[in-house]
Structures are given as structure tokens and as C-alpha cells.
Amino acid sequence: MSKIINIAWVYPDILNLHGDRGNMMAIAKIAEALGLECNINKLSYGEDIDFENTDLIFMGAGQIRDMQHVVRDMRRYADGFKSYVEAGGYVLAIGSTGCALGKTLSLESGETIEGIGILDITARELNRTKMPYVTKEVYGDDIWWSYKDMDIIGCQIQRVDYTLGNVEPLGKVVYGYGNNLQGEEGARYKNLLLTNTVGPLLASNPWFGADVMAELMVAKGEKLSVDLDKLEYLGYAKESIELKKKFIKDKFKLPGIIHNL
Amino acid sequence: MKRVQFLFALLVGKIIMGLTKIIPGVSGTTWPGGIANILMKNFPKYFKFGDNTRIVMVTGTSGKTTTTGMLSQLIKSWGKSICTNDIGANMDRGIATTLIRHSSMGGKVKADYIILEVDERYLPIMTKLIAPDVILVTNVLKDQSQRNGEPGVIMTKLKNAIECGAHLILNGDEPNSGSLGFGKEKVSYYRVKGEADGYDISSNPMAVSCSCPVCGGSISFEYENLFNIGKYSCSGCDMSSKEDATTISIDYENNGFDWDGTSFNVKYISKDFMYCYSSMMEFARHEGVPAEVIQKSIDEFKIQSGRVEQMKAGAKTINYLRIKQETPVTLQSAIDVATADKSEKIVVLDLSEIVDFNPRYTGMYYAYDCNFRKFMDNNVVKYICMSKTVCYDVATRLYLEGIAPGDITVIPTDNYDLLLEELEKYDCNTVYLLTWMHSYYSCLSSIEKYQKKAGE
Numbered sequence: 001m002s003k004i005i006n007i008a009w010v011y012p013d014i015l016n017l018h019g020d021r022g023n024m025m026a027i028a029k030i031a032e033a034l035g036l037e038c039n040i041n042k043l044s045y046g047e048d049i050d051f052e053n054t055d056l057i058f059m060g061a062g063q064i065r066d067m068q069h070v071v072r073d074m075r076r077y078a079d080g081f082k083s084y085v086e087a088g089g090y091v092l093a094i095g096s097t098g099c100a101l102g103k104t105l106s107l108e109s110g111e112t113i114e115g116i117g118i119l120d121i122t123a124r125e126l127n128r129t130k131m132p133y134v135t136k137e138v139y140g141d142d143i144w145w146s147y148k149d150m151d152i153i154g155c156q157i158q159r160v161d162y163t164l165g166n167v168e169p170l171g172k173v174v175y176g177y178g179n180n181l182q183g184e185e186g187a188r189y190k191n192l193l194l195t196n197t198v199g200p201l202l203a204s205n206p207w208f209g210a211d212v213m214a215e216l217m218v219a220k221g222e223k224l225s226v227d228l229d230k231l232e233y234l235g236y237a238k239e240s241i242e243l244k245k246k247f248i249k250d251k252f253k254l255p256g257i258i259h260n261l
Numbered sequence: 262m263k264r265v266q267f268l269f270a271l272l273v274g275k276i277i278m279g280l281t282k283i284i285p286g287v288s289g290t291t292w293p294g295g296i297a298n299i300l301m302k303n304f305p306k307y308f309k310f311g312d313n314t315r316i317v318m319v320t321g322t323s324g325k326t327t328t329t330g331m332l333s334q335l336i337k338s339w340g341k342s343i344c345t346n347d348i349g350a351n352m353d354r355g356i357a358t359t360l361i362r363h364s365s366m367g368g369k370v371k372a373d374y375i376i377l378e379v380d381e382r383y384l385p386i387m388t389k390l391i392a393p394d395v396i397l398v399t400n401v402l403k404d405q406s407q408r409n410g411e412p413g414v415i416m417t418k419l420k421n422a423i424e425c426g427a428h429l430i431l432n433g434d435e436p437n438s439g440s441l442g443f444g445k446e447k448v449s450y451y452r453v454k455g456e457a458d459g460y461d462i463s464s465n466p467m468a469v470s471c472s473c474p475v476c477g478g479s480i481s482f483e484y485e486n487l488f489n490i491g492k493y494s495c496s497g498c499d500m501s502s503k504e505d506a507t508t509i510s511i512d513y514e515n516n517g518f519d520w521d522g523t524s525f526n527v528k529y530i531s532k533d534f535m536y537c538y539s540s541m542m543e544f545a546r547h548e549g550v551p552a553e554v555i556q557k558s559i560d561e562f563k564i565q566s567g568r569v570e571q572m573k574a575g576a577k578t579i580n581y582l583r584i585k586q587e588t589p590v591t592l593q594s595a596i597d598v599a600t601a602d603k604s605e606k607i608v609v610l611d612l613s614e615i616v617d618f619n620p621r622y623t624g625m626y627y628a629y630d631c632n633f634r635k636f637m638d639n640n641v642v643k644y645i646c647m648s649k650t651v652c653y654d655v656a657t658r659l660y661l662e663g664i665a666p667g668d669i670t671v672i673p674t675d676n677y678d679l680l681l682e683e684l685e686k687y688d689c690n691t692v693y694l695l696t697w698m699h700s701y702y703s704c705l706s707s708i709e710k711y712q713k714k715a716g717e
Contacts (some may be wrong), residue, residue, distance in 0.1 A: 011479075011680045012468045012469045013469050013471060013472060013479040013480065014472045014477065014479065016471075016628075016630075017411055018406065018626045018629075019589075019626035019627060019628065019630050020629075021467050021469050021628025021629055022626065022629035022658070022661065024467060025467050025629075025661040025662075026657075026661060029660075029661065040466070042466075043498070044479050044496070045478060045479065045497065062472070063411040063412065063413040063472065064410075064413060064475075064479045065411070065413030065416070065417075065474075066412065066413070066472050068477070069472075069476070069477025070476070070477075120380045134620075135407075135408050135410075137409075137410050137414050138408065138409065138410035139406065139407075139621060140407030140410075140413070140615075140618075140624070141407075141622045142618050142620075142622045142623055149572055155623065155626060157406045157407065157410060157624075159411065188665070198626065199624070199629065200625025200629050200639045200654075200657075200658075201625055202659070203654070203657050203658070203661060206651040206655060221416060230372070232660065232666055233656070233657045233661070233666070234279075236653040236654070236656045236671070237653070237656045237657065238661070239653045239671075239673070240651070240652075240653035240654050240657070243649065243650055243651075243652075243653065243673060244623050244650065247614065247649070247650050249625060251620050251621070254619070254620055259717075
């Protein structure tokens with residue numbers, strides 16, 4: 001293998017609320033199937049990201065209570081992070097981590113936490129009392145969204161509503177809550193990708209991980225064919241998504257649930 | 262006026278309780294408390310307790326029911342009278358029902374001890390209605406994300422609840438629970454001594470821990486007895502396992518544990534039970550229970566609904582290990598129990614969609630918090646992943662841990678008849694079935710059918 005992909009896995013102990021490490025386990029296998037050598041570098045608080053030699057920054061979902069600490073540490077290298085993103089560097093961020101990358105997080109307590117502001121989004125802590133099937137602080141469900149020509153299905157444990165500013169949504173909701181029940185899923189600014197799909201997104205949707213890797217290899221000036229035939233668990237993923245589509249379609253009849261099929 | 266209203270609600274509650282005893286199929290429900298709560302706001306607040314009655318509330322993510330059972334048995338073995346919701350009805354309705362059951366017509370609860378299992382979300386409500394003398398916290402971990410979102414949500418609720426002035430008995434090996442004692446005077450801790458088992462962070466580049474509830478830093482574990490429970494320290498502050506805690510050491514050879522130079526024999530040796538025993542030891546110390554009473558209570562304690570059951574299906578012995586969905590600690594405990602058996606085995610993983618609340622959904626991400634590596638080199642001849650929805654995701658989870666696809670069979674069904682048919686293909690007669698509570702009854706029914714068919 002001559003092509004190399006360097007991944008910075010940022011705050012793995014902190015941003016691992018919903019088994020997010022499954023994404024790193026999956027990406028190593030996806031990279032291998034695509035003929036890439038994958039180096040994963042775990043970074044904790046106080047450690048710096050080597051932006052020059054990083055192809056992808058991965059940040060899982062964390063607790064809302066930890067966002068202030070995440071932001072505090074990110075401020076050390078926020079300028080470098082911004083330069084990296086502006087120059088087309090790839091970031092995959094999951095769930096609540098959008099609060100740290102965005103402009104503000106407004107909490108129910110009245111407190112506002114300022115993010116590093118690289119992503120033009122704002123977040124408001126969930127406090128829904130009238131929406132069916134939701135506790136006050138959280139909405140948990142499946143989420144099915146489309147990205148390019150792909151179907152992505154996973155889970156969403158939403159603790160905030162996101163409002164997008166001058167950024168595009170990452171995908172279109174087919175079923176589920178998305179950013180705020182308005183049919184948009186996640187956000188994309190240049191090559192910073194934010195999704196609300198928590199947990200092992202890339203394990204369940206390896207085509208999404210392969211597409212991101214293909215994009216970034218092209219950005220590096222290298223060609224990469226997205227041929228996942230060598231991925232041993234591709235069959236499991238394909239079977240799984242069909243079972244989930246069937247399961248989710250059965251929920252369409254529930255009142256208050258958004259779907260756009 | 263409030264007194265009259267209370268007595269009326271209590272009377273209605275008692276009448277409904279009487280009716281539920283004679284109407285088939287509704288015995289043991291929480292209707293009496295539910296209706297009394299509707300008839301009177303803050304209904305439990307108006308019960309009267311004896312001057313010397315001790316009120317204990319047990320809360321936390323996992324281990325509440327077992328711990329409540331152990332404390333209750335301890336008090337009974339001590340010869341004291343007790344009122345407890347030992348059927349696990351731990352929310353407002355269940356607790357009100359328990360108090361109705363144990364009270365006089367005038368609302369006086371006669372008991373030396375009132376030991377209540379309380380759902381962690383309801384603790385702030387209950388402590389406002391009934392002032393506890395002791396609050397025991399088992400642990401505060403990832404659990405029911407669809408309802409709780411994150412442990413921090415529960416921590417906020419518990420922090421409010423413990424301001425009631427009760428003595429706190431906290432898990433000194435679990436960062437969230439341990440942090441509740443910060444700045445508190447009336448607090449004590451319990452622990453279980455352990456050791457690294459070779460599956461720790463250094464052996465797995467994908468291993469992760471958790472965040473510190475005090476400073477947000479990374480927690481590192483010297484060893485984990487259970488998921489996110491063990492000897493720990495924080496990289497960012499002085500949070501660590503409590504050295505001055507009541508600490509028990511597991512004695513696997515003699516089926517027991519040691520505490521303060523005394524050995525105790527137990528029926529249930531798994532680590533999750535050990536934390537319950539350890540909390541009971543600290544409770545016993547705090548309440549002044551004599552050592553001979555403790556051993557007597559341990560001998561007399563029986564779990565009500567086991568997380569471990571054995572069933573026979575022909576030549577196969579099926580070890581049913583119950584997990585609580587969305588709760589990694591219970592899945593990890595089941596993995597630990599299965600892997601403690603080094604003999605040849607088939608492992609069946611029946612993790613299904615989450616059905617606790619609406620909308621049901623296909624979350625199985627909690628499996629990524631668990632350590633499946635323990636199955637490697639553990640004499641597993643076959644892994645079978647079954648369920649209608651997430652069986653292929655579970656197979657992926659195993660594959661990503663390093664288990665070869667050839668060792669994994671997927672059956673996309675929740676029909677246990679088909680599982681039993683599948684099991685017939687293998688010579689191995691020991692089966693570990695890791696699944697959730699509802700599957701227990703389906704499994705039992707399929708086994709009965711199977712045995713009938715086989716003429717057993």
C-alpha cells in the first residue's frame with residue numbers, strides 16, 4: 001500500500017457518547033479495502049493536531065455537559081483548525097460536537113456557550129414538551145437521510161436543535177428529526193461535515209466513509225476508486241440497511257413523525 | 262382539608278389494591294398508587310412514619326433492584342420490620358403503591374426501615390416528598406439514551422436530589438457516582454478490589470474511557486471491574502477512586518469475598534453482584550449491623566428475577582443472560598459472565614431494536630462501548646447473531662473486533678424455533694444467549710415446543 005490516509009481522532013475519551021469509536025474501527029477496514037494505509041492518531045486535551053500531516057479530523061459525539069471543556073481546549077488551536085478547514089481539510093463531526101464547532105450553544109439554564117465558530121450554525125438545548133414521542137431533553141429515533149446518491153441510515157439521539165446560517169445542509173432527511181424537524185440533516189462547510197447520525201455511522205454505512213475518503217484522496221491529487229468489493233463486511237451492511245428501511249417504513253404511520261419518501 | 266383528601270385517596274388506593282388481588286391478571290400492578298396520585302397531588306408526602314424509622318433510597322443506572330433486595334434482606338435478618346418496593350416498581354406510582362400496601366387506614370407506615378428503589382429521574386421528586394436518611398447510589402452510566410440522552414442529564418437531577426441532607430453511600434469506583442460526594446460531609450464510599458485482566462486500554466488501540474464529571478478531563482482506568490467502573494484517576498483534576506472506601510476483595514476460590522479481615526460466602530459471584538454486596542457492607546457498617554447478621558442475610562438472600570437462567574433444550578444447555586437494552590454495563594457484564602466459562606461454547610447475540618419507548622428504533626451502538634475481545638481465544642465455536650432488525654449490525658460489530666466472518670452466522674429473525682433448529686447443526690452443547698428480558702418468554706415457549714416435539 002502506498003497511499004496513506006492520516007486521521008486525527010480528537011478527544012476519543014470525551015467524544016464517545018454513543019459508541020462513536022465504531023467509526024474508527026470501521027474506517028480502518030474501509031481504508032484497507034480501498035487499498036489505503038490508515039494511520040489513526042488519538043489526541044487528548046492539551047495535545048496538538050498536526051494539521052500539515054492530517055487528512056481527516058474525526059470528532060465523535062459528546063455530552064452537552066462536556067462541550068464547555070471541549071471548546072476551551074479547542075481554543076488553543078482554533079486558528080490552525082480554521083486555516084485547515086478554509087484550505088479544504090476534511091473534518092467529520094458527529095452530533096453534539098457541532099455545538100463546539102458552531103457559533104453558540106444556548107442552554108436551558110440561560111447560559112450560552114460560545115463555540116469556536118468555524119461552522120455558521122447555532123444550537124439550542126432541547127426542551128420540547130408538546131412534541132410526541134420525546135422526553136423534554138432528548139429525542140431518540142432512527143434517522144434516514146440521503147447524501148449524493150446514497151441512503152444513510154443510523155440513529156439520532158438529539159439533545160439540541162441546530163439552526164444553519166450560511167452553510168449547506170449535509171443531506172436531506174428521508175425519515176427522522178434531522179437538525180430540527182425541518183427536513184435538513186447536518187451541515188457542510190467546505191469539507192467540514194457535521195451529521196446528527198450518532199454511533200457507528202461508518203460501520204453501518206461504509207459507502208459514506210468510502211465516499212469521504214475518495215473525495216479527500218482526490219483533493220490530495222490522488223485517484224481512488226470507490227470499489228468496496230474487498231470490504232468483508234459490505235454484505236452485512238447491505239443486508240442491514242434493507243432490514244432497517246423496512247422497519248422504518250412501518251413507522252411512517254406514527255403521528256408527528258417526519259418522512260419524505 | 263388536606264388530611265381528609267389524603268385519607269380519601271388512601272382509601273381508594275386500598276380498595277383498588279383489594280380489587281387487584283381478586284381480578285385475574287392485574288395483581289401486583291401500580292394502579293393503586295397511580296390513582297391515589299391522581300386524586301391527590303404529592304400523595305406520598307402525607308404518609309406518617311415512626312420517629313425512629315430509617316428511610317433509605319437506592320438509585321442509579323444498574324444494580325438498584327439487587328441492592329434494594331440485599332439491603333431489605335439484611336434488615337429482615339437483623340430482625341427489624343421493613344417496607345420496601347421489592348417488586349422493582351420504582352417510579353412515583355410504584356412507590357405510592359408500596360406505601361399504600363404497608364400503611365394503616367390512617368396512613369401510618371409501621372416499619373423500622375423503609376427501603377425504596379427509586380428511578381434516578383424520579384429521585385429529585387421523591388426526596389421532596391419523603392425525606393430520606395440515606396441515599397445509596399449504585400452508579401450513573403450511559404443508559405436509555407432515548408430517555409436520558411447522556412449521564413450528565415441524570416447527574417443534574419441527582420445533584421439536586423442529594424441536597425436533601427441525607428447521608429450518601431456512593432460507588433467509589435465509578436466517577437459520576439463518586440463525584441456526587443464532593444464537598445459533602447455526610448458521605449461514605451464502597452469499592453471492589455480488582456486487577457487488570459489483559460484487555461485494558463494498552464492492549465487495544467480502539468479502547469476509550471469516559472469524561473470526568475468534575476473537570477471534563479479524561480478518566481483513565483488502572484483496571485475496570487465493570488464498564489467504566491474500576492480503579493480510576495482523572496488526567497485533569499484530583500478525582501480518583503476513593504481510597505478510604507469500604508473495599509471488598511473477591512475470593513473466587515472460596516466463592517466469596519473478604520472485608521476487613523472477615524470472609525463472607527456468597528451465592529452470586531459475578532462482579533456486578535460484588536458491587537451490590539460492597540454497597541451492602543458499607544450500609545451495614547453505617548447502620549451498625551453485626552457481622553453475624555450480615556452472613557446470615559447473605560445466605561438468605563435470593564434474587565427475584567435473575568439475569569442469569571439455565572434452560573435445557575435436548576442436549577443443549579442454554580445459559581440465558583439478560584441485558585438491559587441501551588445500557589452497555591449490562592451487556593458487558595453478560596460478556597464477562599460468558600467468557601468466565603472457558604469451555605467450548607456457542608454465543609448467541611439477540612440484540613434487537615429498542616422498544617422501551619416510542620418511537621421504537623434500531624439503536625445498537627451501545628455494543629460499541631463493550632469489549633467483545635474477551636470472546637477471542639475463549640473457545641467460542643460459533644457466534645449466532647439473530648433479530649429482525651439489527652442482526653447484521655451485530656455481525657459487523659463482531660467482525661470489527663476481529664472475529665472472522667466464517668465464525669459468524671446471521672439469522673434475521675426473532676423466532677426462537679429457528680434458533681433451536683440452527684443450534685442442532687452444532688455438536689457443542691453449551692450455549693450462551695445474550696438478550697433482553699422480553700425474549701426470555703419467547704425462548705421459554707420455543708423450548709417447551711421443542712421438548713414436546715422431541716418427546717422429552
